[in-house]
Amino acid sequence: MKKLLPLFLFQLLLLSTLFAQTTIKGKVTDRKGEALPSANVFVKGSYDGATSDLDGNFTFKTSQKDTATISASFVGYEPFEQKIKLDKPIVEVSIKLEEAMNVLNTVTITAGTFEASDSKKMVMLKPLDIVTTAGGGADITAVMQLLPGSQRVGEQEGLFVRGGSASETKTVIDGMIVQNPFFSSTPDVPQRGRFTPFMFKGTAFSTGGYSAQYGQALSSVLLLQTKDKTDNASGWNLNANMAGIGATYTHKGSVSGSVYYSNLSPYFNLIQSNIIFDKMPQGFSTSLTVNENLTKNSSLKIYGTYTDNQSTILFPSYEEVGTKYRFDLKNRNVFTNGSYQVNFDEGRWILQTGLSYSHNTDKLTIGGNAGDRLDERTQVRAVMTRLFGRNNASSVLFGTEFHAIKVGNVYNQYDFRLNENYGTAFVETELYITPKLAGRFGLRSEYTNVIDKANIAPRISLAYKTGQYSQVSLAAGQFYQTPEKNYLYLNQNLDFELANHLILNYQIIKNDRTFRVEAFRKDYKDLVREYTTFYDPNPYRFPIGKTDNSGFGYAQGFDGFFRDKKSIKNGDFWFTYSFLDTKRLFRNYQQEATPTFASKHNFSVVYKQFLEKISTNVGVTFTHTSGRPNYDFATTSFLPIYMKPYQNVSLSASYIKVIKGNFVVFYASLDNIFARKNVFGYRYSADGKQRFEVTPPVYRTFFLGISMNLSKQLSKPKEADLEN
Template identity: 80%
Template sequence: MNKLLPYILFLFFLIPQLFAQTIIKGRITDKKGEALPGANVFIKGSYDGASSDAEGNFSFRTSRKDTATLAASFVGYENYAQKITLNNATLELTIQMQESMNVLNTVTITAGTFEASDSKKMVMLKPLDIVTTAGGGADITAVMQLLPGAQRVGEQEGLFVRGGSANETKTVIDGMIVQNPFFSSTPDVPQRGRFTPFMFKGTSFSTGGYSAQYGQALSSVLLLNTKDKTDDASGWNIGANLAGLGATYTHKGSISGSVYYTNLSPFFNLMKSNVLFDKAPQGINTSLTINENLTKNSSLKVYGTYSDSQSSMLFPSYDDAGTHYSFDLKNKNLFTNGTYQVNFDEGRWVLLTGLSYSHNTDRIKIGNDDGDRLDERTQARAVMTRLFGKNNASSVLFGAEFHAIRVGNIYNEYDFRLKDNYSAAFVETEVYLTPKLAGRFGMRTEYTSVISKANIAPRISLAYKTGQYSQVSLAAGQFYQTPEKNYLYLNQQLGYELANHLILNYQLIKNDRTFRIEGFKKDYKNLVLEHTNYYDPNPYRFPTGPTDNSGKGYAQGFDVFFRDKKSIKSGEFWLTYSFLDTERLFRNYQKATTPTFASKHNVSVVYKQFFEKIGTNVGVTFTHTSGRPNYDFATTSFTPEYTKPYQNVSLSASHIRTIKGNFIVFYATLDNVFARKNVFGYRYSGDGKQRFEVIPPMYRTFFIGLSMNLSKQMSKPKEADLDNL
């Protein structure tokens, strides 16, 4: 699907979650009655909660029913817990916290990681953050590209992190690798992700130095954990926009079914496109979610989705000026994911098991040539965690996983296929060495049958508390990845590629303001190098020369991040800057140089404002990326020619209204307001004598839609409800 298939899922799940049935408010103090600003208050087992203000006051809503446990935490104080009864009214409390003799549970491992899924840690991006970020298109990956360490590569989907290519980042849902997290790739037209943000509690985006629980990613993992069951609500949600129609029905908060029909013809009839479509992207997508608390100690989550889509585009022929060739794509994708979690011994032991299966087929016709792509993955995973220490702050976990992978590429008479049985085992412990020093130590071992090789990867992270609101963190480790399939089709004697990470981080979080600076060094070894007599910049080329693991490289630099949710009433602001210095000798490069997907400077500025009286949220995003290097066809000098800097200003707005007891969200976006003619790179004719610019599918896009919740049980949301999603 085209990257401009925005927002089909935008806010489809928003309305049912905006409204809560019980208001919980009050004040948090110490035993002397002094206010404790910035304390976390939340319902255990959910993500309903808030932070206290300068006077210690807090207020939030929850859709939980019957009894629940209200918890509170604050630096230097004992954790607080109290049983409460939720009765669809307003519950007002005064919480008095006791000062702790130790602060073991206040240090958090943060180097290389942005968390959004743990109410005791720094919250970075909730689902509502993602869908209200202008320029993100309600797409998880697109918004992640606005965070430190990542950058936008406008002609290809994926996360490019700290000098790493897109295939060096893996997407993980509930611990399971997603084989096809994006809609099927088309030449120079990036695709959006397959999953809506409202499926998940939040996001954990690792820019390096990540946990030993995960592997097969030289640069980064994007961790997505699906939501827990929190209520018994039932109802319909119906949405319509320029990309299609959709409907979702939820039954008692346990079973949810969705169907979406997509057709971009109305959108392309209104907007001028730089891509010629013989058939606009269209398709149908269905999904089923089961989320049930089997007992008070166990839960089951099952998610399945099936999509069938097709499109036909006309691309310029780089050999014959003025002529085009067709690229027809028919895609079928099936993905299922199930997890079972149980805790016992009063929660000190937790077992998480998972099963997943994905199957993706692409039927492709390029001009008169036929081609097929196949991806299939079956995986099983089990993790046992033991919590110990004061407040169960420390832990040790061990686990294992197995993947049966099958991939294939067919192009005319060429038929390439691979099978791989990949297995891994890991152990990791997080302990508090002193009241101010925490450590996480892990080890991972992997075996890949396609190359018949194993590895052992140690990982370590340390965090030291430097003040009441600040800390420094250090992370280091080894990260292995099996070579790309195009190389393995021709040579299965290759070994693992390797990246060594070293990350140093400082962060300060106070009064809803976050400041973070992080330096990093990444050394690449054993990269696949193709030995050819010339350089071909075509990113879709198939290897032609002999290959080995003699490639190498490095990436180093620093990131700065600042987020302020305090200074502007009902508004927030964040600023990101990343500096990158990187070189590589890999693929069919003839010498070590900066790869074409890397840019030295990346800046993002995001501002959001909520107007409670009119129920409207507006946002603006500015992004700047310095020029990326380009190397001429058959060059030996590798002297770079840089594209002009990429710049984009985007606007978004959403408005909530009540009509006959039903809630409707109207939303609109305007991307690349000033229609800047950005260039992402160049393509060449077969003889290298002609060069053509790679440009966005559209220079400016405008998009509108609505989402309606057919339920009369809810009341109009307030700013606090939106903020506490």
């Protein structure tokens, strides 16, 4: 009997506990009242709980007393918690879950923007994409020309976007405008960009409708974000190619320095060139990068570079067949860019500040006449961002920046100089109104002393999620730009030039496939117009006529883009098509006409394949651009002369190997493999009686190089580096 007593007491205690349990029941739904089956519902801090059935209903018992915290979770929805009183035998709870705001299911602003970073759902291109694209030459701008909305203009550098000239696109690094993103301009010879793609963790190419944070660009901005510090690796990187040799040393992932010497003599000794060099292009550059996480909440980035380049080319004089003139160029460029970022209040507040300085001088001798080009820019910038809403998905930011710019042109007895100070203020908010609807609303104001004018530019973007993988976006706004310096030298009573953008976009991303189509309309107002008695097509001419802001124009059309990284194992291909209808009355045009830098049809196909067995990437690119219009010297009718279409087929290959613990890449490229004789335009003699074709420097090019890391820490790239 004594042995049975404890067992009896235990059973009595168990029964009393069971009789004291409370039943919790209810239903789990979304915000529209639709049932959510298989949701997990439980009492926080206990094992009491259940899973909702097909109708969203649940029921379970708990032995907790007085109060309890009910928790619920469901994939794709925000966690739910609610405190309840256990004062009845049966307690009913109604649970409504809100759809989670995350990168997988939240709508994103896409109209007018191609992202190339790892931070958003709409990833398009990454640094590795850029350097492995045939025909791109590992140049950021050249590869961007293979995306919809832009086109390749072979006789000058820059991004030409949707009927806009190169001067209408600005390059921005960490929020700071780059005064000289390309090497110094040479007549009819396009120049590369100054920066390597692997400097940046992301690239956003705007085809219009861009954020209120940026301005002074009628058409687009190329946004580049430098990499963050990710490791403490140290080591050397050596590279050599047909254009030069270079070395970079990185110390603990924080500080890196590089030197590079270029000389194109070996290259042009192997291929036939359409250019006659009296002195082969050669130069020296060095750079220093500091990237440090000062605290867990703050970081500092500093980048500085110095380049010194020179060349001498014998150009056709366009006066008589066979006559030439010397064009001597000596360029020195200094560029520094520093940014500091700190977040506080658990990351809800973010302060970003920046300071940049650039100084560029070109010493020129043109046909025996001395001339100089010089420019200098100092910029300071500060932006404060406040994150709010579920998962801090929404934000509001406000900022300001100031620019001090000095430009000048000296040619014989002419000495033109200009000092411009302009300041801006902007505010912008990005709201996730629902998981399916997002909006970005911005306002930007600018003032410049050079024309003593101010402007206010409203901008808006909306995006709506039409399905699990698809969405539509709309963007509209006003975009101002100060007139080009050659006009301001002679007339500082001009006003801002203006472009109004309207963009409609549809995009679907599913199973590593992307389809995107975008329609646009761009209206130009207050363009600078020069009144002359005849039309001179020389793009390097200096204004001679009276100027005002009576110019106008439009650009409209649509783009298509498809990319597939799924269908072919280890394969990746994309194709783009752009249709453009545009006319303008501006510069010294005598009537409204299609600009000479605009083509109606642009088409490109890019294919890449990784051959796993031999560790080699191969790629091919085909580009087709319909003929651009040209107009005869002194024409009054402005009837276009269309050039033949531009076509190019290019190949690239890179072989990856580890040699004694060091990561080595051998790379090669062949551009315009069929040596098609593309023509980019015409130049005329002074009397207009003779016309000369503008052709590429080389019809067919090939390029070889090697890059090697001499540190085991750096011998193999991280997966994140390849992905980003």
